Amino acid sequence: MIATIRNRGLLWPTIATLAGLALLISLGNWQMRRLAWKQHLTENITERVHRDPLPLEAVDAAAARGDDIEYTRVAAQGQWLHDREMHLYALDASHGPGFYIITPLKLADGNVLLVNRGFVPNELKETAQRAEGLVAGDVRVVGLVRGPEAHGAFVPPNELKRNIWYWRDIAAMGAEAAGGADGGTAHVHAFFVDAEKDPVPPGGWPIGGTTRLELPNRHLEYALTWYGLAATLVGVFAAFAVARWRRKGTDAGT
Structure with a gap:
């Protein structure tokens, strides 16, 4: 099979396509992990800002322990x-x-x-x-x-x-x-x-309550972009491979 692919001039294009496909899918997966992280962070922020306020001493103690005290x-x-x-x-x-x-x-x-x-x-x-x-x-x-x-x-x-x-x-x-x-x-x-x-x-004045609680979250959009590029790469390679295969076959027949 590999010999046939090589003879058709598709070996290196196939390797390059597989490498590019792996990269694009890994980038999409990374964005999905970032999406889950951002959603978890947003949930934590929402939960924290509605708690009863802690005394300053308790926050100091949490910070000294290395706890996350943001928000x-x-x-x-x-x-x-x-x-x-x-x-x-x-x-x-x-x-x-x-x-x-x-x-x-x-x-x-x-x-x-x-x-x-x-x-x-x-x-x-x-x-x-x-x-x-x-x-x-x-x-x-x-x-x-x-x-x-x-x-x-x-x-x-x-x-x-x-x-x-x-x-x-x-x-x-x-x-x-x-x-x-x-x-x-x-x-x-x-x-x-x-x-x-x-x-x-x-x-x-001044007007308080300035904390921005809406975190930017476009990770799903980015993930779909990477997955879309991966699908496009597959489509482009498929069209290229079919054309190359047919041309090489015709050349061999003549």
Whole structure:
């Protein structure tokens, strides 16, 4: 059989097609595994955000154990350090470009938690433009835990001197927050909390509840694309092989 395929000039095209088919099918299978992983992750997020909030100490203990704490609902109590707030660039579907207001929350033990209080448009970036929302005294914050993120290749560097941040550099933000909390000696938790929308602060700004819970999931589409390419490859090779087989047969007969 192999000798016949070789004589018909189909050996190497067959090998190349089988290799390409194996690659395309493996890519499709990989996307299906990614689909299952993403669906499981989405289910976990949905379940976590509807739990009763855990105390901050419980989240710290889970993090120390190496548990996944992303999107855990947590509650903390302390006082805002408004003079140390940071401005993280953001785009809002309703209000356009603006900033997330990252405000250190000084806890009863003197340590600090970085809290994303929510979104403000460009014109309300400075605290003087939203003085009503600078709540004083003890506050209780409920929100979702968010971990650090990597600096993307196409994301500008943070501008610390201008207090404009383009990505969540928790280490650098923590250093800024600690300097204002306790002369640089305060411990800053190694995660953010995205504050929930309620209660709405006086004046209405910033708007909380900014966590994106809809994860992009096009893995099924990608898998079908790879499987479709595999089917197309089979069809193209079949047409090529039939034509080559007939031509070689005709040549041999003459």
